[in-house]
Amino acid sequence: MRYLPLSDADRSAMLDKIGAAAVDDLFCDVPEGLLRKAPIEGLPLHAGEMAVERDLTALARKNMVAGEVPFFLGCGAYKHHVPATVDHIIQRGEFLTAYTPYQPEIAQGTLQVLFEFQTQVARLLGCEVANASMYDGSTACWEAIGMARRISRKSKAILSSGLHPHYVSVCRTMAKFTGDTLETALPALEAVTDAQRLIDAIDGETSCVVVQYPDILGRVTDLQPIADACHASGALLVAVVTEPVALGALKSPGEMGADIVVGEGQSIGVGLQFGGPYVGLFATREKYVRQMPGRLAGETVDAEGKRGFVLTLSTREQHIRREKATSNICTNSGLCALAFSIHMTLLGEKGLTRLAQVNHARACAVADRLSEIPGVRLINDSFFNEFALELPVEARPAVHAMVEKGVLGGVSLGRLFPGEPQLANGLVVAVTEMVSDSDIDALEAALKEVCQ
Structure with a gap:
């Protein structure tokens, strides 16, 4: 692909079209203190390839590596521990280069992997249906709140004090654009969780209650009483699982009445990688499937009666009219989802x-x-x-x-x-x-x- 830089006239025409005076106006939502106005001190504007490799290697050595x-x-x-088999399989060319299948039925292998992944996630989280993955746990958490709003037609979400603060931060950022009200609290250094606070806060305006399981302090809560209180008021219970290995020992959130279960799948098949990429998990009850964000791969038969896979549901804005979309998630973490599925299969x-x-x-x-x-x-x-x-x-x-x-x-x-x-x-x-x-x-x- 040729590199075709824009001219000053091109830039001016585009800025005029969108009503911006300068390129800097496009970054007005970024806090002032986070905008860099000068090159990074000590970093040369250009250098040879070998010099760059040496400098970056020296910087990398300053990290304390987990292993x-x-x-x-x-x-x-x-x-x-991630078995070596996981890395071996995901580096096969047909998997490593796979992206969102825009002509999905051609990519039968990719669709089958997603179908198997969905089955594993649904069983693990205790739900009837799971999607083909999200970006990570925090964005999946927000998407669950948005889904609860669409189902309940209410816009107040009550967040447990035990919800990871980074997840809370993501939800606050997104709620600025949707008008959702988020009720939050800080955790206390106590063995008792804030389950009763959540129950007491539920009212007729509540769309959902969001509870992490186990929570940010590692505490394990019985979700059933919270689920019962939610359902009595027409609200949904959203459970967030950041450590899916825990569900090898604990009762799944779906079994305890959670309506939407989301989480981070990194623990299974995906290394730490200094923070990403990771893979978001999202599962729910079948009756809510049409409000579920992301994509859903399904099993069918072709004209000859042979088993095949299709993209059964795709509610992302790239596939359907934007006003009908349930999510603006652009793609799924396909390779990480594959790693999750391989590791889960091996286990x-x-x-x-x-x-x-x-x-x-x-x-x-x-x-x-x-x-x-x-x-x-x-x-x-x-x-x-x-x-x-x-x-x-x-x-x-x-x-x-x-x-x-x-x-x-x-x-x-x-x-x-x-x-x-x-x-x-x-x-x-x-x-x-x-x-x-x-x-x-x-x-x-x-x-x-x-x-x-």
Whole structure:
């Protein structure tokens, strides 16, 4: 493809057409402090390829890589073992280059993969139908709120204090453009969740209640009473799962009455990758399928009676009239969805259950040891592979001090909830099957030292 730069006359004509005085006007929604007005200091405007490789390699070495140190970070992104088979299969040319199938019936392999993925997600989340994936968990969470508004014709969403603050932030941003009202609260460093607050807040204007399961502090809540209260008022229950491995041990949200279940699928088949790309999960009840965002691959037979796959439903704005669309999601995370499906297939139901058991057992062992450190309090009464501690010191500097000792010891609530002093001593620790005995020893020693 040739590079055809625009002329000044071209730019002026386009700006006149849209009513903008200058290109900078197109960025008026970006906060002033985030706009860069000059080149990055110390970064040359141009350099040779070998020099660029050396410089970028040096920058990359400043990262502390998850696989090289004791790693206890979680809060929505988890370090699990991804079998080598996953990487081998997704790098096959027919998968690696696949994009959104605009002539979908030609791409039978892609559609079959999506069909199998949907089946796995629906069973995992306890729902009747799942879509062909979303971008990530946070955008899936917002899409669920939008879907609840369309179904209920109400626009007030009640968000649990245990919902990941980054998910809350995404929802707030999108709600500015839709007029939805979001009722939020901060979590408390307590074993009890805010389930009763959610129930008490439901009224005739409520479209949905959004609950994370397990929540940002790792607490596990019985969703059934919340679901019952929602349904009594004509509202929907939206459950958010950021750690799908937990569903190998816990009852699924769909079984407890959730109407829409969304989440982040990164834990299964997708590496950490410094934050992305990830894969959003979205499932619901069959009666709501026409309000579901994204795409749905279905199974059928061709003119000769042979099994085939089709794009059964596509409610994205690129496929239908914009005013009829339920979502502006441009595509699905197809390759990550494939990785999820391969890993899930390799595990099977028994394998997922066993993986969940190992995660929970190791997390219990770590929680017991860390809670014996003087001044450290275990907040949780229940958890899967992630729990919260209250330290005798501020957690954020403690985390940095542990990094200096070569240990990634957890996520501080001060980082997730900046400017909230009542949460400053909170530390969330995640323990997966990747954590060794020596890693646990290193964490215990580092935390003891920083808490003195």
